[in-house]
Amino acid sequence: ASLPPEVFHWIPFVGSSIAYGNDPLDFFFKCREKYGDVFTFTLLGRRVTVALGAKGNNFVLGGKSTAFSAKEAYTHLTTPVFGKDVVFDVPNEIFMEQKKFVKVGLSTDNFRAYASMFEQEVDDFMRSDQAFTIWQMNDINEWGRFDVTDIMAQITILTASRTLQGKEVRSGLDKSFSTLYNDLDGGFTPLNFMFPNLPLESYRRRDEAHKKMSEYYTDIIRKRRESGHSDEPDMISSLMDQKYRDGRPLRDHEIAHIMIALLMAGQHSSAASGSWTLLHLAHNVEVQEALYQEQVNHFGNPDGSFRPMTYDGFRKLPVLDSIIRETLRMHPPIHSIMRYVRSDVPIPATLAAPSQDSIYVVPKGYYVLASAAVSQVDPRIWANPMKWDPTRWSDPEGVAAQAFKTYSGENGEKVDYGFGAISKGTESPYQPFGAGRHRCIGEQFAYLQLGVVISNIIRKVEVRLEDGITEIPAHNYHSMITMPKKPRNICYRRRRF
Ligand code: HEM
Incomplete structure (x- = not known):
């Protein structure tokens, strides 16, 4: 057995930190050219073995x-932010129980309540926000402009707190809670x-x-x-009702810390995706108009207004679905997933x-890394991978499905992934x-x-990139x-309705 190939570097300790930190995808694709699907690089003293492709994802995530x-890879980052006794501060089996508690709170019943709450929050925001004053515009032909991530970050925290986080957090957002959130986020x-x-x-804050x-x-x-009011359709209520396998209910600080973890897990990933x-x-x-038409077809009234959004109504919107799916293909919010290696792994x-009768081993003390961001735009797998084309998802016989069926491995062999595998x-x-x-x-x-946020915005406004931006x-x-x-920036104009 031997060690995976090492990425060449001049400066010990620093290694490839700069190349990886600035553009991990470019770094990984270049390394793949030289070393193949598996290689080790140095990240500020840590040895990180990257495993690319679907098989690499399987090696790391199925291990x-x-x-x-994951605990040993992440606890020093997450525990100061989330707090004690949850997620990576507890043994993996306990965290897995905590994940099940959260799943119970993410119920269909709760989702049914959430659809209209999301819609309401977006309506209120678009009516009131200073940066997004569509209703203040007199001339319907006037174009406004906003920084898309600033706006999506605000809408995401408003919608997540109104629903999952509960009404107390939602009302705190207008006051103290948002400062706390920003300070925590800075860590x-x-x-x-x-x-x-x-x-x-920033660490002290x-x-x-x-x-x-x-x-x-x-x-x-x-x-x-104390007030006996604990039957809200939110996660706090759900966590207050649950027990560990040994019969112990969650302690208050555990519930608190799980709520912080959920806030952090959801906020940036959803704001980025939006x-x-x-x-x-x-x-x-063209795709924007197709999305608008889909809303008109499913929710439109003859007078040009829309019926309220419902959870069940959102389960069968293929255009919307493929738009989100395709966006997450090209822009997965998390580009690298790491694990700490606790024992030598072949x-x-x-x-x-290394050869037909030898294997590589990742030694204890290394980290392994999977990157779906690479496999999701791999030209060996996807036709036109850098083209944002939602239609590749809409047809089971279409490009995406076909690509999975005809994916050629390293030696040209056919590998059938099938749709379920996705x-x-x-x-x-x-x-x-x-x-x-x-x-x-x-x-x-x-x-x-x-889905609700994007369609609600597209129901109300047309959006464009700025003049001269292609x-x-x-x-x-x-x-x-x-x-x-x-x-x-996004430019927008009110639709005529
Ligand atoms: C785990 C992506 C939204 C809660 C993960 C992982 C990824 C991911 C890639 C795996 C991390 C790993 O293996 O180390 C995303 C994306 C999102 C999103 C792309 C939105 C577009 C959310 C939201 C929540 C959430 C809204 C909470 C309501 C979690 C939790 C885990 C997780 C609890 C488990 C972590 C673990 O078991 O180690 N997410 N996420 N995520 N995510 Fe999300």
Whole structure:
């Protein structure tokens, strides 16, 4: 057995940190040219073995938790932000129980209540926000302009807090809660991932914000318990009702910390996805009109107004669905998923091997890394991978489905992934929500939230890129979640209805 090939670098410790940090996709594609699907690079002293492609995704995300640990890869980043006794601060089995608690709260009944709440929040926001004053415009032909990520971030936190987080958090947003959120968020960056403890103001503010936010939630829980009002269709209510396998109910601070984790998990990923979606719609007017027509066909009244959005109504909108799916293909919010290696792990020869009768081993103490962002735009798998083309999803016999059927492996062999593999298995090139035991549980919530938000905006306004801008912005990889680089403006005009 031997070690996977190492990416060449001049400076020890620093290694390939700069190349990876600035543009991980470009770095990975270049390394693949030289070294194949599996290689090791140095990230500020850490050895990180990258496994690319569907088989690489499977190797990392389908690995045993005794061998690959998410906890040891992430706890120094997440625990100061989320808090004690949840997620990566507890043994994996406990976290898995906590994930099940959250799943119970993400119920169809709750989703039924959420659709109209999302719609209402977007309506109110578009009516009132200073940056997005469509209703203040007198002339219907007047064009306005906004920074898409600023606006999507506000809409995301408003909609998530009104629903999942509950009414107390929603009303706190207008006051103290948003400052706390911003301070906490300032402690959830690649810098915090690389350096758990630095004597910096942002670290101090993070710790203080965590304490206050934790108290904010435990206060809500206590008040609800005292008043007997704990039957809201939100996550706090749901968590207050549940018990660990040994019969113990969740303690207040555990509920508080799970709520913080959900806030952080959902906020940037949904805000980023919504931003990229609107940018593509602004760029591609034909698809935008198809989306608008789909809304008219499903919800339109003869007088030009729309019927309210419902959860069930949103389950069968193929244009909307393929738009989100395609956006997440090209812009998955999370470009790298890492695990800490707890014991030497052999790499399957079908993924990569030094020769026919030898194998590679990833040693204990390394990290492994999967990147769906690479496999989702791999020209070996996808036709025109850099073209945003939602129609590739809309037809089971279409480009995407066919691509899976005819995907050629390294040696030209045919590999049949089938459609089911796209969402279920760990061996798939399409994994914006991850796979395996750490897979996202917020997918349905995010689809509903994004779906209602985007369609509600498109019902009310037409969007375009700014004059003279012919491409959507490039990726900014300097935050935990991949955001569009500035400028990232959207121009909009009221529709005639
Ligand atoms: C895990 C993506 C929205 C909660 C994940 C993972 C990915 C992901 C890739 C796997 C991480 C890993 O394996 O280390 C996304 C995307 C979203 C989204 C693209 C939106 C477009 C949400 C929302 C919530 C949420 C709205 C909460 C309501 C979680 C949780 C996990 C997770 C609890 C499990 C982490 C683990 O088990 O280690 N998400 N997510 N996500 N996500 Fe999401």
